[in-house]
Amino acid sequence: MVVKVYGKAQAVCPQRVMHCLMEKGVPFELVHVDIDTMEHKRPEFLQKQPFGQVPYIVDGDLELFESRAIVRYLAAKYADRGPNLLGRTPEERAKVEQWLDVEAINYNPWAFPIVFNLLVLPIRGLPANEAEAGAAVDKLNKVLEVYEKQLSKTKYLAGDEFTLADLTHIPATRYIVENCGLSHLLDDKKHVKAWWEDITARPAWKKLSSFVETGGSNYSP
């Protein structure tokens, strides 16, 4: 039985999960959840994801939510195929966890209000909170300065191989760079810029982007 990913294809968190599945060459079915009509807040959905968020997955008998927990699970389950996304030693794994948590706690809280105010609300024809977006841009810029220092020491965040720690950054950062007019945040940070160009050129990420654009629902490697 194929892994089922429940969510909206354009949303950041489901994209993290789908990208990981494509890196590992694992087939899946995307089951659309209609966020725009608040399907994710209805009782049937809340039975599966009690915080009313996307995505959740079903892998056989296992149901799981939190996109970063899902990608850790998948990266471990399919450790034998595709790129090694979790490091090769306990210390390397710990660095992957460190930067995964940095993304969740220090990066995403600024990335989200940028994307929400400068992309999502305008698409819905609703007024954005420009001040909130502006403050978040300043914060994100400071965070990226730290990333610049790290990426001048290592090719990827957790070391010299691409791991989950890099992967989880991609969907939100893509919206920031391509849809919010903020590519300049990377222009004065040459290592971050090189890192960004490298990870977005990955074949699996390009496959995911096409899959989303074409409205795909079933993926086979």
Next chain:
Amino acid sequence: MAVKVYGKPQAVCPQRVMHCLVEKGVPFEFVLVDIDAMEHKRPEYMEKHPFGQVPFIADGDFELFESRAIVRYFASKYADRGPNLLGRTAEERAKVEQWLDVEAITYSPCAFSIVFNLFLLPIRGLPGNKGEAVASMEKLDKILEVYEKQLARTKYLAGDEFTLADLTHIPVTRYLVEHCGLAYLLDDKPHAKAWWEDVSSRPAWKKLMSFVASGASFYAP
């Protein structure tokens, strides 16, 4: 060489790390970082923790930050001793990761806003933002309703054993219950209340509280 934990012993994130080490019976040295004098924002400190936060650890030559990455590292490294904190199968581990991320992304930001405004600012003689605290308390109540549903099904968050997913909640929840007057939030949630009483009476947690109260620097099991 013993593990060194750098931070302030009263702070939530260092307490998470120390609690894990005490659960596993691992000796450590606590190295005080003078938060009140902004030591954590000075260049020498930021060489070690580039986001200027506590804690970071040194385990021999290995340095790591982000308290939840640190506890995952120790729980793995010392899997053979003390309680099993990471689940026994890949699926159990995934549930631990799921609730660890719920704590990091949904629970703690809300809890921290309450502790910051109702406890931390007042003890520094500064006015807390009551409106923000009240809004966070309402959100936290809703989050705890979800926890109540889960804990009606499983004894602990990720299953029937205590894991990291429960451990990471304890330091901030203690501040909410003991210093912010929020014990009442548990009164109408019998399973969450029983869970709280259970996890906060663990011998290792009590040992940690004594250690912090004593002002000691060296912990030996």
